[in-house]
Amino acid sequence: MDMKICILPGDGIGPEIIAQAEKVLKKISEKFSHNIDIEHGLIGGVAIDKTSVPLPDETIEKCKASDAVLLGAVGGPKWDNVSHEIRPEKGLLKIRKELGLFANIRPAKVFGPLKEASCLKQEIVDRGIDLVVIRELTGGIYFGEPRGIEEKQGEKLAYNTMVYTEKEIRRIAKVAFDIARVRNKKICSVDKANVLEVSRFWREVIEDEAKNYPDCELTHMYVDNAAMQLVLNPSQFDVIVTSNLFGDILSDEAAVITGSIGMLPSASLGEKNPGLFEPIHGSAPDIAGKDKANPLATILSVAMMFRYTFSLEKEADAIENAVNLVLEQGYRTGDIFTSGCTLVSCSEMGDLVCSNI
Ligand code: IPM
Numbered sequence: 001m002d003m004k005i006c007i008l009p010g011d012g013i014g015p016e017i018i019a020q021a022e023k024v025l026k027k028i029s030e031k032f033s034h035n036i037d038i039e040h041g042l043i044g045g046v047a048i049d050k051t052s053v054p055l056p057d058e059t060i061e062k063c064k065a066s067d068a069v070l071l072g073a074v075g076g077p078k079w080d081n082v083s084h085e086i087r088p089e090k091g092l093l094k095i096r097k098e099l100g101l102f103a104n105i106r107p108a109k110v111f112g113p114l115k116e117a118s119c120l121k122q123e124i125v126d127r128g129i130d131l132v133v134i135r136e137l138t139g140g141i142y143f144g145e146p147r148g149i150e151e152k153q154g155e156k157l158a159y160n161t162m163v164y165t166e167k168e169i170r171r172i173a174k175v176a177f178d179i180a181r182v183r184n185k186k187i188c189s190v191d192k193a194n195v196l197e198v199s200r201f202w203r204e205v206i207e208d209e210a211k212n213y214p215d216c217e218l219t220h221m222y223v224d225n226a227a228m229q230l231v232l233n234p235s236q237f238d239v240i241v242t243s244n245l246f247g248d249i250l251s252d253e254a255a256v257i258t259g260s261i262g263m264l265p266s267a268s269l270g271e272k273n274p275g276l277f278e279p280i281h282g283s284a285p286d287i288a289g290k291d292k293a294n295p296l297a298t299i300l301s302v303a304m305m306f307r308y309t310f311s312l313e314k315e316a317d318a319i320e321n322a323v324n325l326v327l328e329q330g331y332r333t334g335d336i337f338t339s340g341c342t343l344v345s346c347s348e349m350g351d352l353v354c355s356n357i
């Protein structure tokens with residue numbers, strides 16, 4: 001198959017982890033005889049340094065001309081004091097919006113060999129953690145208007161708006177129910193309907209959409225309780241569907257209970273545009289450039305890309321199996337290291353995954 005992939009390494013550990021993902025792409029293209037055409041683009045702090053904006057138009061064009069986008073991470077202390085409008089994170093938010101990537105899929109599952117790396121009690125982990133957070137990604141309080149910081153009658157104030165249209169809720173609900181259907185058919189919608197109108201409406205639309213999925217079991221949970229249930233009893237969850245802000249928070253929590261945030265991939269999908277695949281962790285400036293980062297979340301994002309964009313299940317499985325094998329062989333980067341294992345660098349981890357494909 002011919003594939004065109006746009007790669008946006010970004011900042012911090014971004015370039016290191018992306019380099020490992022590129023090795024994996026190369027290996028897969030050889031083994032399965034695909035023709036992968038790779039282009040690179042600027043996003044985040046590096047883009048600010050070179051072009052003075054976090055997402056140059058050229059990058060948007062390159063992404064739109066590709067079948068899929070693979071992203072490292074953005075941000076770092078170097079850009080903490082740039083004006084709010086051009087922060088590196090704005091680049092990420094803008095590319096999501098430009099590509100219409102409203103559905104963010106963040107699976108969190110425990111890799112068998114990593115059970116001990118979880119911060120939860122083993123008896124809780126042993127009951128199994130295998131869930132997916134479906135986060136709405138282009139609406140809600142992240143993008144709602146009006147927003148601003150201003151002065152009114154001599155007092156400074158700031159505000160954001162949490163807003164959802166019926167269409168936005170319905171389309172993310174459909175994605176979540178479709179995914180639930182091919183999993184365990186259990187879906188939990190997370191909101192704050194006891195306080196927020198936007199959540200009451202969210203609940204109403206989700207319930208209405210559920211009528212099209214009588215084979216799926218729908219429950220609702222308030223976000224504070226969901227945060228608690230994720231650490232108390234994560235095995236109760238199959239698919240969680242939620243809004244942009246709640247999904248941002250809960251997906252970090254879901255990730256870390258599986259062992260390390262360095263393991264979790266994600267896919268952001270829209271209606272037709274190329275999907276964007278990225279690790280859910282950030283740019284980790286404290287370890288950037290030291291060849292210490294865990295590249296597995298990015299490598300697993302490549303697996304999601306093969307599965308979701310190209311419907312190439314064998315290629316996706318080959319990557320996931322290789323990751324599992326490397327972990328079984330006892331190789332670990334620092335974030336998932338436990339005694340008795342072999343500590344490896346970011347680039348060694350990339351090589352090990354390739355040699356197991
Ligand atoms: C994420 C990140 C981003 C978000 C930041 C970097 C803007 O935390 O992808 O979860 O809040 O969406």
Ligand code: MG
Pocket residue numbers: 248249252
């Ligand atoms: Mg986040």
